[in-house]
Amino acid sequence: MEINSKLKRTAVDALLTALSLIIFILEAQIPSPVPVPGIKLGLANIITLVAVSLIGKRDAGIILLLRIILGSVFAGTPVSFIYSMAGGICCYLVICLFYRFLNGNRLWALSVFGAAAHNLGQLVVASFIMGSTAVFWYIPALLLSAIITGTFTGLCACFTINRIKKGVIRK
C-alpha cells in the first residue's frame, strides 16, 4: 500500500492525526480504573501502529508528534506534555526498532513493547521531575498494565489494518 501523491499523503496524515487526537481526548475523559499514575488504555496508540504498518515509520512519527502537541494543547498541561512526549518518543523508537520482527500478526507484541517503553520512559522523566526514585516502585504495576493494554490496543490495530486491507478504505 503506497501513497504516491503529496496531496494524498498530507490528507491521510491529517486524517489519522485528527482521528488519534479524537481518541486521545475522548480517552482523557475516562477516569482511570486503577489509582496508579500513568496507567491508561493508550487507545491513540492504535493509530500509531496502523500508520507504521500502512504508511511507514516517518509519517507515523509525524502523526504521533502532532497528536502529542495538539493533545496537550486541547486536553493537557505543560507537565503532562513532558510526560506524553517522553512516553511517545520511547514508544516510537521501540516500535521502529522492532517493527521488522514484529509486524503482521505479531503486531500485538510490538504494541506491548511500545506500551512498556512508553510507561518506562514516563517513569524516568517522573523520577527526574519528582527528584525521587520512589516512583520506580511502580515499575511492576506499569509493566503489567503495558502488557494488558498493549495487547488490547495491538489487537485493535490488527483488526483495523485487516479491515483497511480488505478494502474498506481504498487507495
Place this chain on the structure above:
Amino acid sequence: MRKKLFRAATLFICHLLLLSLFSCGEDVKNTKTVFAMDTVMTLTAYGKDTSAALDTAAKTIRELDKKLSYSGKESEVYKLNSSGGKPVKADDDLLTPLKVSLDVSEKSGGALDVTVFPVVKAWGFISKEYTVPTDNKLASLLKNVDWSSVKISEDSVSVPENAEIDLGAVAKGYASERAAETLISKGVKSAVISLGGNVRTVGTKPDGSKWNVAVVDPTEPGTKTVGTLKLGETSVVTSGGYQRYFEKNGKRYHHIIDPKTGRPAESGLISVTVVCDDGTYADALSTALFVLGLDKAMEYYREYGGFEAVFITDDKKITVTDGLVSAFTVSDDSGFEYAK
C-alpha cells in the same frame, strides 16, 4: 491456530487483571481496646482476619474481669469472701491465679499476700477515698492477714470467716495469659496484649524480629521511658509505687502494701519489671519483688529463678538480672544508669 493463540493470550491477561484486583485492600494490623480491671487494655494482632480473634480475646478478658473482681454478682472472689469460712467450689479461673499467688507468697516469705485486701481497703485504694489508717486500726486488720489461712483443695477453696482476699495482684497477668491462649488457638501468630502494666506478647513481629517493650520511667511515668527490652514470646509486668498513690501532709503513699507492716512498701525500689513466660507468675512476682527490695529480690532470683527482672531503685540506678543483660537497652537521655 493464530486466532486460538490470540484468544488464549487475551484470556490469560484477563485472568491476570482479575488477580491483581484481588490483591487490593487488606489489613495488616488490627487493634482492639477494652476497658476492664480498672485499666485500659489494648490488644494488637498482626495479619489479616485477626479481628475476630481479638473480639474473642476481649470477651475472655471481660468474663475474667467479672469472675476475679472483688465485687459483683458473678464474682467468684466475692462468693469466696462471703462464704463464712466454708469451702467453696472453684474452677480453674479462680484456682490457677490463686495457686500462683500462694506459691509466690510461700517462696517470698509473705511479700505477696492475697489476704492483705482489708488493709488496702482501709487506705482507701479501692474506694478512692484515701486516708492514712491509725496504727491501731492497721494492727487489728493485720491480725487476719495470713496467706496460709487460705486452703486449696482440688476443686474448692476456703477463706477464713474474718479474712478477705483479692486477686488484684495476679488477675491482669492471668487475664493476659488467657487472652494470649485465645489468640493462639485462633491461629494468631503475632500479637501484643497490653493490659496496663502487663504486656503479653505472642510470637514475634510479623517480620520475625523481636518485640520492643519499653519500660516506663518511674519518676516521669507519663512522658519518659527508662529503656527498652527486646523480647520474643513472653510476659512483661511492671510494678511501681508511681502507678497509684495519694499524698497527705506532704507524704506520698502508694498502693503496694507490705503485708508485714500494713503500710506502703518502702524497699528502696521504685519499679520492678519482671519478664516471665507465664503472665500470672510475672504479675505476682513483680509485686512480691517490689515489696522485698533489691537484695532480697536478687536472693529470690538466685534461689528459685524461672524469671528475669529489671530493678530500678530510688537513686536512679538500674539492676538487670543475667538473662536480660543483652535484651535491655537504657535510653540515652533517661538519666538512669546501671548500678555497680
Place this chain on the structure above:
Amino acid sequence: MQNNNAGASSRPSNKLLIIIISAAAVICTAVLLLFRFVPFGGNVAVISQNGKELYRIDLDKVSEAYTIDLGGNVVLVENGAVSMQSADCPDKLCVRQGKIKNGSHPIICLPNRVEIKIENDGEKDVTDAVVG
C-alpha cells in the same frame, strides 16, 4: 493477516512471544502481590514535594488524626496510616490511592510533585508496647 512472505526464521514465533510476555506478566503480578501481602515494615511517613523532604512522621505515635496542607494537596495523617485527603490536580489519582501503611507503594501526585512514602526508621526501633 499477512506474514507468509516474510522470512519466518528470523522472526520470533507468535507462540514464543506469548510465552515471553505471559512470563513477564506473571513476574510483574508476583512482584505486585509481594508488595501487597508482605509487610515491609516501616512506620515513618516521609512527605516530600519537588524532591525536598518536608515532613517525617512516626505514624505509631500519632494519637489523633490530623491534616497537613501542602497548598494544593492535603495529607491526612492517622495512627499507623497516611493518605492524601484532597488534591487540586486533575486526575486525583493520589487521593484514590487511599491509605498507605507499612506496605511499600508510595503515594505520588505527579502534577503537584508530592510524594508520600513509608520508611523504616532504621536508627530508632519502633516500640511495640510500654510496660509500667
